[in-house]
Amino acid sequence: xxxxYLCASCRAEQTRPYQVRYFVAVCPECGEHARFVHxxxxxxxxxxxxxxxxxxxxxxxxxxxxxxxxxEGAISATSVLR
Numbered sequence: 001x002x003x004x005y006l007c008a009s010c011r012a013e014q015t016r017p018y019q020v021r022y023f024v025a026v027c028p029e030c031g032e033h034a035r036f037v038h039x040x041x042x043x044x045x046x047x048x049x050x051x052x053x054x055x056x057x058x059x060x061x062x063x064x065x066x067x068x069x070x071x072e073g074a075i076s077a078t079s080v081l082r
Contacts, residue, residue, distance in 0.1 A: 005036035008063035013039075021077055022063065035063040044080045045069040 002015040005023065012029035014036050022035045045066045052074060057065065069075045 004039040006039055006042050006062055007032070007034050007036055008061045009034045011062065019081055021081070022066075037062050037066050038081060040080050041066045041070075041075065041077065044075040048074050 002017055003019045005014045005016060006012070007014070007027040007030065008022075009027060009032040010030040012027055014025070014027075016023065020038065021041060022037045024033065024035055026033050027036075042062050042065075045062075045068070048065075048069055052072070054060075054068065060068070066075075070077060
């Protein structure tokens, strides 16, 4: 089974045969040295109600959004990644 990860810079997808919160690599699509965040964490963070998001949500990268949701306790990596 493979897991899907999204580039925090451009949302390009990468798959890996392991499950971690994120990994860091050079993105073959945008060329950035970026975090590839587990797609399930991204989905969970994106479900955060608009009222609970900070004002600069749209300006944040995927990894910053996930980190915010984790820090605020809105999502839990252990419950999302099983």
